[in-house]
Amino acid sequence: MTFAQKNVKAFIKLLKNNPDLLNTQDRQTLLDKIPEDFQEISKLLLDWCNKLPEINTALQQVRRSLPDHEPIGERPAAAAFPTAETKAEYEKNLKEELLNALRQSSPPETEKPNTPTDD
Template identity: 70%
Template sequence: MKFAQKNVNAFIQLLQNTPELINTQDRQTLAEKIPEDIEKISEFILAWCKQRPEINGALQQVRRSLPDDEPIREKGIGGTVPTPEAKADYEKNVKEELLNALRKSSTEETEKPNTPKG
């Protein structure tokens, strides 16, 4: 697995498993500035996390916990090399997956129980 893929996957897992690490304003800023290309997304995440030592440390731990031998999504069905269009779709899906993780993690922070006190 390429480092960029592993880094983005680790960040998505971080959002899913510890949404409280990232505040609502940061989530919104991230969502607005996420680039299209997976390499650029990874670089953006690294630069953003370096300014936030607690998040950076958590990301490094998650990234280390991911196996290096996960299937690389560089080959398509039947082991064929994907077309440029297929790679573009994959990178678009990565961005969408990251945006969805950001959205889901922010709703968990704001959800309140529906039970009345008393």
């Protein structure tokens, strides 16, 4: 697992275990800024977390708890290294998992009360 993969996976785990870690504005900001390039996603998360020492420390702890190597899909033992296609698919899935974790950790929006105005 690359550092970028491990970093994104750790952030997802952090979100799932601490859904109240981010406020609504932070979640939306991250959702709006998630780039296409996987390395850039990892860099965005690192840069954002560096501004928030409490979250950065938590992310580092989760990242350290993750294994360095994770099986990518079901592969025969002889296939020790993933193909470029497998890596790209894994990163695409991780990106989707990140987006879903951000969306699911957001509190449900409350409807504005329908109060009549005095005209």
